[in-house]
Amino acid sequence: MENKVEALYETESLCPQCLGKIKASVVRRGSSVYMEKECGKHGSFSTVIWRGSPDIEKWRIDKIPSTPNGYNFEEDKGCPFDCGLCSDHKQHTCTMLLEVTKRCNLKCNVCFADSGGMSADPDLDKIRTYYRRALEQGGPYNVQLSGGEPTVRDDLPEIIRMGKECGFEFIQVNTNGLRFAEDEEYVKELRSAGLSSIFLQFDGVNDEIYKKLRGRELFEIKVKAIENCRKYNIGVILVPVICEENLNDTARIIGFALENIDVVRGVHFQPVSFFGRYSEEMKYNRRITLPEIMQSIENESAGRIKAADFAPPCCEHSLCSFHGNFIYEGGELKPISKKSCCSGGETLKAEVGAAKSRQFVKKFWGSREVKLRDPAQDSISQSFDSILNRINSRSFSISAMAFQDAWNVDIERLKQCCIHVMSEDGNLIPFCAYNMTDENSNYLYRRR
Ligand SMILES: [Zn+2]
Numbered sequence: 001m002e003n004k005v006e007a008l009y010e011t012e013s014l015c016p017q018c019l020g021k022i023k024a025s026v027v028r029r030g031s032s033v034y035m036e037k038e039c040g041k042h043g044s045f046s047t048v049i050w051r052g053s054p055d056i057e058k059w060r061i062d063k064i065p066s067t068p069n070g071y072n073f074e075e076d077k078g079c080p081f082d083c084g085l086c087s088d089h090k091q092h093t094c095t096m097l098l099e100v101t102k103r104c105n106l107k108c109n110v111c112f113a114d115s116g117g118m119s120a121d122p123d124l125d126k127i128r129t130y131y132r133r134a135l136e137q138g139g140p141y142n143v144q145l146s147g148g149e150p151t152v153r154d155d156l157p158e159i160i161r162m163g164k165e166c167g168f169e170f171i172q173v174n175t176n177g178l179r180f181a182e183d184e185e186y187v188k189e190l191r192s193a194g195l196s197s198i199f200l201q202f203d204g205v206n207d208e209i210y211k212k213l214r215g216r217e218l219f220e221i222k223v224k225a226i227e228n229c230r231k232y233n234i235g236v237i238l239v240p241v242i243c244e245e246n247l248n249d250t251a252r253i254i255g256f257a258l259e260n261i262d263v264v265r266g267v268h269f270q271p272v273s274f275f276g277r278y279s280e281e282m283k284y285n286r287r288i289t290l291p292e293i294m295q296s297i298e299n300e301s302a303g304r305i306k307a308a309d310f311a312p313p314c315c316e317h318s319l320c321s322f323h324g325n326f327i328y329e330g331g332e333l334k335p336i337s338k339k340s341c342c343s344g345g346e347t348l349k350a351e352v353g354a355a356k357s358r359q360f361v362k363k364f365w366g367s368r369e370v371k372l373r374d375p376a377q378d379s380i381s382q383s384f385d386s387i388l389n390r391i392n393s394r395s396f397s398i399s400a401m402a403f404q405d406a407w408n409v410d411i412e413r414l415k416q417c418c419i420h421v422m423s424e425d426g427n428l429i430p431f432c433a434y435n436m437t438d439e440n441s442n443y444l445y446r447r448r
Helices: 124-136 156-165 178-182 184-193 207-214 219-231 244-259 290-300 350-364 384-394 411-415 431-435
Strands: 005-014 021-029 032-039 043-051 095-099 142-146 171-175 197-201 235-239 264-271 321-329 332-335 395-401 419-422 428-430
Touching: 005 032, 005 411, 043 290, 095 124, 124 156, 124 419, 142 156, 142 350, 156 171, 156 184, 171 178, 178 184, 178 219, 184 219, 197 219, 207 244, 219 235, 235 244, 244 264, 244 290, 244 395, 264 290, 290 321, 290 395, 321 384, 411 431, 419 431, 428 431
Parallel strands: 095 142, 095 419, 142 171, 171 197, 197 235, 235 264, 264 395
Antiparallel strands: 005 021, 021 032, 032 043, 321 332, 321 395, 419 428
């Protein structure tokens, strides 16, 4: 059984050693699916990309591509070497990451940005230029301020205020939570500047996992950070990096989130990727795939949340993520009909998916301020908007995103990426291309 090989589809990838573009085949061996590829200089590579159910072939949904309203750089060497975005890109921006510093107040064992350098932060004028560039490239989008650790900047409230003034309605900060826990006055300032939500690095509910991934005990700090977000009504999304050690903790993390549902809006799992900084030990850690996280949630919750409650994304490529939207009632998570939210169901136009996804994040990941609308103003068909408003107060989302590294990168997935980093020279680069490193941690894009 394990030896039976079935060819599924062909695509393109990169060589993990030289980052040259090479052909790749996706094949099924038993219940696992692998990407297999060969570089003329560096030999052949095989990486698992999908383990178990749901079946990859049933999960993959094609969207009708649409070209973003950006600069559309002319294709020269071809994807992923002409990013900015190039004319071959197939999806609009959903979330723009703006890196406001490379400095960090932790030195984690895993870090896609390999943060912690001493290089100067972009000043406020530079950041204003980035916001303008984003507007020229089809914005406003949802914004995630990232780094480094954005809260090492005392002027982060200014950066948020500036973004709001430029028309970016949803601004989220990607953070380890240290300063959120320790500096309540700062949290208050961020909120009054217009911060909607934090993407809180949260790997588990005990300190073993923090010591392993982050080098120190952090659980109490996370609890305190959430407490301060509660005081100032800032939405929290818990973001666990999932590796072999905490794969069985998915339901415990969700349970913790539900105990704090008045402020925690969802959990967003990220299987560990091998780019930027990761330890040698992590490198040989078993790679975790999206279906394993869905299965873990079902198993560890004793079936109270089912893998079948999750759907492929409407925005990014279907193999990049899953999501489920729920209402928490009577101690149970009830799935909301998949079609009412982000999932397109049938063949979906990519740009429609991106617009829906932006709207969803803005409504569901921010603070829990429910705008009650006059029902008489709603159209007979009940707009998507009004449905979202009604269910907002008890809503909860569970999602995951699998980033791509040099071993498993699929160029077709990169072309459909909607999470774009604003580069230092003001161009939008798909997140995984921006953070892509070769085996020796040399970046494809990120400036060193
Ligand atoms: Zn090579």
